[in-house]
Amino acid sequence: xxxxxxxxxxxxxxxxxxxxxxxxxxxxxxxxxxxxxxxxxxxxxxxxxxxxxxxxxxxxxxxxxxxxxxxxxxxxxxxxxxxxxxxxxxxxxxxxxxxxxxxxxxxxxxxxxxxxxxxxxxxxxxxxxxxxxxxxxxxxxxxxxxxxxxxxxxxxxxxxxxxxxxxxxxxxxxxxxxxxxxxxxxxxxxxxxxxxxxxxxxxxxxxxxxxxxxxxxxxxxxxxxxxxxxxxxxxxxxxxxxxxxxxxxxxxxxxx
Numbered sequence: 469x470x471x472x473x474x475x476x477x478x479x480x481x482x483x484x485x486x487x488x489x490x491x492x493x494x495x496x497x498x499x500x501x502x503x504x505x506x507x508x509x510x511x512x513x514x515x516x517x518x519x520x521x522x523x524x525x526x527x528x529x530x531x532x533x534x535x536x537x538x539x540x541x542x543x544x545x546x547x548x549x550x551x552x553x554x555x556x557x558x559x560x561x562x563x564x565x566x567x568x569x570x571x572x573x574x575x576x577x578x579x580x581x582x583x584x585x586x587x588x589x590x591x592x593x594x595x596x597x598x599x600x601x602x603x604x605x606x607x608x609x610x611x612x613x614x615x616x617x618x619x620x621x622x623x624x625x626x627x628x629x630x631x632x633x634x635x636x637x638x639x640x641x642x643x644x645x646x647x648x649x650x651x652x653x654x655x656x657x658x659x660x661x662x663x664x665x666x667x668x669x670x671x672x673x674x675x676x677x678x679x680x681x682x683x684x685x686x687x688x689x690x691x692x693x694x695x696x697x698x699x700x701x702x703x704x705x706x707x708x709x710x711x712x713x714x715x716x717x718x719x720x721x722x723x724x
Contacts, residue, residue: 470490470617475524485511485514485676492649496650498651505672515651543607546626547606551593554592555589561609583642598631607642620650620652622653637662637691640663661706667683
């Protein structure tokens with residue numbers, strides 16, 4: 469579904485990514501992990517076409533990404549909802565832009581609003597919702613547009629621990645139902661293990677692929693998976709790699 473081929477990205481003299489090669493299969497849930505500043509968000513922006521590679525190319529579902537790609541749906545840490553639209557209107561907004569009729573828009577929006585557990589809030593405005601509920605609306609809006617790929621940039625980072633765990637479980641269920649290809653950024657190893665089918669650990673700046681790990685924890689998956697011996701084995705393996713890259717990152721920024 470996604471092919472990243474020899475991609476580097478520089479901003480002036482600052483090199484964010486260096487010769488990244490990566491393939492993401494259809495239906496995979498890939499989580500990107502790594503120290504702050506290792507280029508994870510830059511890579512997502514390249515996949516969706518917000519930025520262009522300095523070298524190399526990115527192909528999504530057979531099409532080289534040359535501009536903002538409507539076949540990729542993005543969920544940000546901040547909810548980016550229209551405050552003057554209801555939940556249903558926010559979820560249906562992309563469908564309206566595509567020229568889809570009102571009845572079909574309403575039916576599609578309602579289906580995804582129910583999928584994220586907000587059936588009773590379809591006519592509410594964002595100001596009446598909690599942070600976790602707003603993020604569910606953002607996810608429903610992306611799903612309603614039926615993109616080939618869903619990209620999520622630390623979508624749960626601003627939420628409290630309990631809400632975060634609830635939304636992690638809901639996202640796993642949505643993934644299991646929809647079979648979408650998902651790329652998700654997080655700094656949390658526990659979150660990566662809970663969500664992913666595969667994890668890529670990025671190196672310290674400039675970002676490269678430091679480690680690529682298949683997550684073989686069984687599905688269907690919920691928070692109880694954290695009690696398994698395999699969860700702790702994978703966590704230890706990932707932590708040793710992440711820790712080494714964080715130390716490299718700190719050393720590279722230290723004054724000499």
